[in-house]
Amino acid sequence: MTRMLVLALLGLVAVIAGCTTNPDGTQQVNRTAVGAGVGAVVGGIVGNRIDQGDRIVGTAVGAAVGAAAGGAIGNAFDVQEAEFKEQLAAERAANAVEVERVRDDLLKLTLDSEVSFDFDSARVTPAFEPTLVKLADVLKKHDRNRITIVGHTDSVGPEAYNEDLSLRRAEAVRAELISQGVPAEDLIALGKGESQPRATNETEAGRQLNRRVEILIQPETA
Numbered sequence: 001m002t003r004m005l006v007l008a009l010l011g012l013v014a015v016i017a018g019c020t021t022n023p024d025g026t027q028q029v030n031r032t033a034v035g036a037g038v039g040a041v042v043g044g045i046v047g048n049r050i051d052q053g054d055r056i057v058g059t060a061v062g063a064a065v066g067a068a069a070g071g072a073i074g075n076a077f078d079v080q081e082a083e084f085k086e087q088l089a090a091e092r093a094a095n096a097v098e099v100e101r102v103r104d105d106l107l108k109l110t111l112d113s114e115v116s117f118d119f120d121s122a123r124v125t126p127a128f129e130p131t132l133v134k135l136a137d138v139l140k141k142h143d144r145n146r147i148t149i150v151g152h153t154d155s156v157g158p159e160a161y162n163e164d165l166s167l168r169r170a171e172a173v174r175a176e177l178i179s180q181g182v183p184a185e186d187l188i189a190l191g192k193g194e195s196q197p198r199a200t201n202e203t204e205a206g207r208q209l210n211r212r213v214e215i216l217i218q219p220e221t222a
Helices: 003-017 031-050 055-087 089-093 126-141 159-179 204-210
Strands: 019-021 027-029 097-103 106-112 145-152 187-191 212-219
Touching (some): 055 097, 055 212, 106 126, 159 187
Antiparallel strands (some): 019 027
């Protein structure tokens, strides 16, 4: 069996293993299984390079290692996503926080600036602080993450001012998380101002959606 055939079979396994059939006949992706399958493919490539003397053995060993690593990442993020949704259930119901699985290795939490900050302010409102406490509690349980906090604004006002405001808001959220015990070295704050709207700035409803802070959570690669 050639190396390319082995890897092709591993890729097929990744797709099959990652899909389950719901009772209604629809297909659902199992993120943990996909993570394991993709890890197997990558691990197979690594294993093949490691064992040039016996390529099939090397591919199989690498696949096993890669599958374990990929499955662990997928499972860890499944758990984190469920915990965020559980802990922030009230905030999600009030549309104050969104929890989204962007891809297998990326979670995005979106904080509505209307409830987390006063108008034209970078100070977290006292009413929103308990939400950040709950968020920090989950982050501390899963401490092998890289966390990027990104501030966004609407397009009202000077562009430079909006960029500065968005950065100060991201830094304020970072400071709150650090005060709750999340390691400072795991947290990066960025300000994107008005440059990445997710809705039109022509309406108040759209501008409200654009005023937000996003928390992007990824596994550490090192």
